[in-house]
Amino acid sequence: MKQIISNAILILVLARASWAQGPTQFHPGFNLFSKQQDVQLGQENAAQVRAHMKVIRNPVLNDYVNKVGRRLVAAREAQESGFPFTFEVVADPTINAFALPGGPMFINTGLLRAVDNEAQLAGVIGHEMSHVILRHGTNQASKSKLVELPAVLGSQVAGGSLVGQLTKLGIGLGANSVLLKFSRSAESQADLMGSHLMAESGYNPMEMARFFEKLNQQGGRRTIQFLSDHPSPENREKAIEEEVHRLPDQQYTYQTGDFQRMKALIAHVREPKPPAPAKAQ
Amino acid sequence: MIAPPLENSVSAKSSSQGSAGVPPAIPEQDAPSSRPLLALIWGFTAGPTCVCPAALANIKSMKLFINGEERSLEGPLTLTSLLTRLDMKADRVAVELNLGIVPREQWTTTALAEGDRLEIVHFVGGGNPGEGGL
Numbered sequence: 576m577k578q579i580i581s582n583a584i585l586i587l588v589l590a591r592a593s594w595a596q597g598p599t600q601f602h603p604g605f606n607l608f609s610k611q612q613d614v615q616l617g618q619e620n621a622a623q624v625r626a627h628m629k630v631i632r633n634p635v636l637n638d639y640v641n642k643v644g645r646r647l648v649a650a651r652e653a654q655e656s657g658f659p660f661t662f663e664v665v666a667d668p669t670i671n672a673f674a675l676p677g678g679p680m681f682i683n684t685g686l687l688r689a690v691d692n693e694a695q696l697a698g699v700i701g702h703e704m705s706h707v708i709l710r711h712g713t714n715q716a717s718k719s720k721l722v723e724l725p726a727v728l729g730s731q732v733a734g735g736s737l738v739g740q741l742t743k744l745g746i747g748l749g750a751n752s753v754l755l756k757f758s759r760s761a762e763s764q765a766d767l768m769g770s771h772l773m774a775e776s777g778y779n780p781m782e783m784a785r786f787f788e789k790l791n792q793q794g795g796r797r798t799i800q801f802l803s804d805h806p807s808p809e810n811r812e813k814a815i816e817e818e819v820h821r822l823p824d825q826q827y828t829y830q831t832g833d834f835q836r837m838k839a840l841i842a843h844v845r846e847p848k849p850p851a852p853a854k855a856q
Numbered sequence: 857m858i859a860p861p862l863e864n865s866v867s868a869k870s871s872s873q874g875s876a877g878v879p880p881a882i883p884e885q886d887a888p889s890s891r892p893l894l895a896l897i898w899g900f901t902a903g904p905t906c907v908c909p910a911a912l913a914n915i916k917s918m919k920l921f922i923n924g925e926e927r928s929l930e931g932p933l934t935l936t937s938l939l940t941r942l943d944m945k946a947d948r949v950a951v952e953l954n955l956g957i958v959p960r961e962q963w964t965t966t967a968l969a970e971g972d973r974l975e976i977v978h979f980v981g982g983g984n985p986g987e988g989g990l
Contacts, residue, residue, distance in 0.1 A: 629979030634924045666979040843950030
């Protein structure tokens with residue numbers, strides 16, 4: 576009997592230890608929106624983005640970001656979210672990318688130009704996808720419009736514009752939009768979940784941290800939207816590194832093989848001045 | 857064996873009309889309007905300074921693959937003239953020809969050939985939908 580009890584304790588201790596060493600688990604926070612409403616909101620907003628920003632229509636660039644994106648979408652946490660992710664390139668020299676609720680993601684030409692390797696691009700895409708998976712945008716909106724939102728979301732008519740309704744509440748897509756302005760803890764979560772997506776896809780998560788560090792050294796926070804209001808690069812790097820140790824050991828060797836071609840093309844694109852004010856972090 | 861007599865009869869009839877002085881007004885009215893038309897056709901097909909086969913060879917349809925789509929365009933074309941033809945803003949786009957980037961300064965001297973594969977990075981939308989529509 577003593578033997579059984581000690582064995583049971585040992586098993587519990589081991590189980591607890593392996594659980595503690597596993598990747599950090601995240602769950603979407605409080606949210607008044609349904610997942611379907613996330614998707615609707617994102618698609619309506621994406622249509623606005625396409626109307627206001629210059630979208631690249633070139634198969635080489637579009638296929639490239641889609642290859643990297645779909646690789647990350649195949650990872651477990653992205654699959655479980657069920658969100659329909661899409662990836663498009665916009666002509667904007669700012670080093671930035673942003674994802675709308677429910678999955679539409681826009682990657683600036685400036686970001687494609689700035690990354691040193693594919694894993695760094697995957698890092699930014701994975702980070703943004705994690706905001707979508709964890710529903711940070713609508714979580715943020717839910718918290719800020721706790722009182723007004725239930726009536727709006729409850730009375731939502733099929734086929735009606737959700738964006739239109741939310742704009743009346745001041746939840747639009749402009750600069751400082753609550754849908755795209757995340758808290759530091761949300762950013763840290765997105766870093767860690769992004770590193771899960773990267774690792775599962777065969778990209779080295781440390782490249783995400785290296786890219787943040789590189790941006791920090793290069794231009795400072797004022798000129799690089801992706802860094803503004805984010806945790807400091809040193810802290811991010813440390814947190815990502817710790818998370819990588821919790822992940823199963825593996826080689827990070829995946830590459831699409833199209834990175835150099837993308838870089839050659841993007842080096843020759845001359846973007847117009849950014850038409851609209853800052854859209855996201 | 858039946859046709860010749862018919863032709864003969866027609867020409868005989870018209871010549872008889874002409875010689876009989878029956879309204880020459882119709883052929884005379886026709887003549888001025890048909891002359892420029894003929895000249896136009898002549899100009900297009902051969903031209904007054906006829907270098908016939910060579911001139912025809914220069915203006916021919918050329919198959920190009922632009923951003924993955926097969927397009928048929930009248931040649932000869934340089935990269936610059938292609939971008940103009942496609943209504944794209946040449947100062948902004950990036951061009952890859954048969955997997956190699958062509959620097960902007962070489963566009964005017966880069967002639968395109970049948971079967972060339974081009975990737976042109978251009979933008980649409982952003983309140984300027986007419987720009988570079990492809």
